[in-house]
Amino acid sequence: MSSTxxxxxxxxxxLPRADGSVFLVTGGNAGIGYFVAEQLSATGATVVLGSRNPAKAEVATASIRSRVPGARVRAVRLDLADLSSLRTAVESLDVECLDAVVHNAGVALDDPPRRETGDGHELMFGTNHIGHFALTHWLMPLLSAAPAARIVTMGSFAAKSERLDLDDLQSRKDYRPKRTYGRSKLAQMYFGLELDRHLRAVDSTVASVVVHPGGALDSLTPSRPPVHVRTAGARLCGAPAALFVQGKHAGAWPAVRAVLDPTVRGGQLWGPRVFSLRGKPQREPLWNHLTDTSVAVRLWDASRDLTGVDLGTIPG
Known part of the structure; x- marks a missing residue:
């Protein structure tokens, strides 16, 4: 990567060059994940799209190749809602080391009813947080084999107003879709920060960084047909919102910087510059509730119990 x-x-x-690097983007076939993958592909790195839908992943890789001459992009099947499949998914990467993973994939349910993964976890919490927690375990040997790998966790501005209910992580008592989604992203952010504390404790060369995209709307996102098509009507309707929020291409910027910029450090939070909602990426102070390490530790222990994965054995 460029020292400049x-x-x-x-x-x-x-963006600085990253020739020879290998980056994995979960959920890289659509939304913000697609733009993270497209932008990283322009650096000369090999970018792997993790997607549970091979057909959509093929469309996304074709779109990136059409826009980025010489792009080294491919896809692997990755279903974060199926914990038993993750080891095989990591093996299918077929690489000796991994320079960064962007934990971006996620699901959001707008309406009831509550749904569960095959492992019995509430779908949003199980996919967005639990799946990435377990995936990190299987990726850690590849990340540790790289000179200075990054684990970049994509949080959400929606998590800023949420608080975890550690006694009801699965939203069994009081399920509200938007709140459950916000809490699942908040869990991801706590995990990313606690993970870096564990990494520092063993002097690991791997760093864990947390980012969020601010306000990222489809109506402000440039077209990438057939991955994303913005109609003229959507463009006009979304224009007033551009004063306050941005498109998903810009929502990708904090994650891309967290992967590439050598000045970024583990344990940091990065987001958009203007009111944390839009603009170029910059470091921002940790939100007050994210500084509560006791919540992070309890979530870590609960995640370990729910997955059977012990990330306490992180290699140095």
Missing amino acids: SSILPWDVQR
Whole structure:
């Protein structure tokens, strides 16, 4: 990666080269994950899209190749809602080391009823948090084999107003879709920060960084047919919102910077510059509730029990 990143102001349009690096983007076939993958592909790195839908992943890889000449992009089947499949998914990467993973994939349910994964976890919590927790276990040997790998966890601005109910992580008592989604993303953010504390405790070369995209709307996102098509009507309706929020291409910027910028450090939070909702990526102070390490530790222990995965055995 280019050393000029630490000297020149970060430019989202002029990313440093990352030739020879390998990056995995979960949920890289659509939404913000697609734009993370597209932007990282322009650096010369090999980018792997983790997707539970092979057909959609094929469409996304074709779109990236059409826009990024010489893009080294491919896909692997990855279903975070199926914990038993994750080891095989990681083996299918077929690489000796992994320079970064962007934990981006997630599901959001707008309406009831509550649904569960095949492992019996509430679908949003089970996919967005539990799946990434377990995936990290299987990826850790590949990440530790890289010189200075990054684990980048994509949180959400929606998590800022939420608080975890550690006695009801699965939303069995009081299921409200939007709240459950926000809490699942908050759990991811707690995990990313606690993970970095564990990594630092063993002097690991791997760093864990947390990011969020701010406000990222489809109506402000440039078209990438057939992955995403923005109609003229959507463009007009979304124009007033551009004063406050942005498209998903810009929502990808904090994650891309967290992967590439050598000045980024583990345990940091990165988001958009303007009111944390839009603009170029910058470091921001940890939200007050994210500084509560007791919640992070309890969530970590609960996640270990729910997955049977012990991330306490992180290699140094």
